Amino acid sequence: xxxxxxxxxxxxxxxxxxxxxxxxxxxxxxxxxxxxxxxxxxxxxxxxxxxxxxxxxxxxxxxxxxxxxxxxxxxxxxxxxxxxxxxxxxxxxxxxxxxxxxxxxxxxxxxxxxxxxxxxxxxxxxxxxxxxxxxxxxxxxxxxxxxxxxxxxxxxxxxxxxxxxxxxxxxxxxxxxxx
Numbered sequence: 001x002x003x004x005x006x007x008x009x010x011x012x013x014x015x016x017x018x019x020x021x022x023x024x025x026x027x028x029x030x031x032x033x034x035x036x037x038x039x040x041x042x043x044x045x046x047x048x049x050x051x052x053x054x055x056x057x058x059x060x061x062x063x064x065x066x067x068x069x070x071x072x073x074x075x076x077x078x079x080x081x082x083x084x085x086x087x088x089x090x091x092x093x094x095x096x097x098x099x100x101x102x103x104x105x106x107x108x109x110x111x112x113x114x115x116x117x118x119x120x121x122x123x124x125x126x127x128x129x130x131x132x133x134x135x136x137x138x139x140x141x142x143x144x145x146x147x148x149x150x151x152x153x154x155x156x157x158x159x160x161x162x163x164x165x166x167x168x169x170x171x172x173x174x175x176x177x178x179x
Contacts, residue, residue: 002051002052002053002082003051003052003053003054003056003057003079004033004049004050004051004057004079004080004081004082005030005049005050005051005052005057005060005061005077005078005079005080006047006048006049006050006077006078006079006080007021007046007047007048007049007050007060007064007075007076007077008045008046008047008048008075008076008077009021009044009045009046009048009068009071009073009074009075010043010044010045010046010073010074010075011043011044011071011072011073011074012042012043012044012072013039013042013043013044014044017044017046017071017073018035018037018046020067020070020071021046021048021067024060024063024064024067025048025050025060027063028052028056028057028059028060028063029052029053029056029059030050030051030052030056030057030059030060031050031051031052032048032049032050033049033050033051034048034049035047035048035049036048044073049080051082057079060077061077064077086118086143086145088118088143088144088145088146089144089145089146089148089150090144090150090172090173091120091141091142091143091144091172091173092140092141092142092144092150092153092154092157092170092171092172092173093139093140093141093142093170093171093173094139094140094141094142094157094168094169094170094171095137095138095139095140095168095169096108096136096137096138096140096161096164096166096167096168097135097136097137097138097166097167098135098136098164098165098166098167099133099134099135099136099165100126100134100135100136101136101164101165104136104138104164104166105124105138107160107164108138108140108160109122111156111157111160112140112142115148115153115156117142117143117144117145117148117153118142118143118144118145119140119141119142119143120141120142120143121139121140121141122138122139122140122141123138123139124136124137124138124139125137150172154170157170158170
């Protein structure tokens with residue numbers, strides 16, 4: 001039986017961080033099941049899910065603090081279990097764009113929470129347009145359960161975008177099984 005460990009790391013960006021994490025995972029006889037990294041300003045962030053035997057995961061938990069000190073990273077580890085996939089009738093990819101305004105993410109995520117929708121992915125960023133005006137872009141992936149009527153949901157999402165003076169593009173993907 002495989003055991004699973006989620007590792008989150010954050011610190012100043014520099015070359016070789018991911019390589020050292022991957023090497024440590026290999027040395028501890030762990031497999032990297034999933035990983036994501038991003039840069040926020042000058043800060044490097046990494047989220048990695050590892051699997052392995054109980055002894056392998058324990059070895060990783062023991063050796064990671066030393067690597068964290070060496071790389072001057074803040075790290076958090078948590079044991080978890082394998083994700084149980086759910087069947088969804090559809091997945092929506094939704095893009096909101098418009099003038100940057102405080103509260104956009106709060107309004108959008110509250111809208112989704114009020115409808116008990118599964119938010120599979122979120123990416124957002126703000127920037128200045130060619131005229132120097134602040135603009136924002138929010139990209140969402142929403143897993144839609146059977147009980148939700150897609151047409152009504154799409155209408156509601158478009159109404160939300162209109163209320164917030166944002167442009168909205170919705171793309172449907174059918175027959176989705178989340179992993």
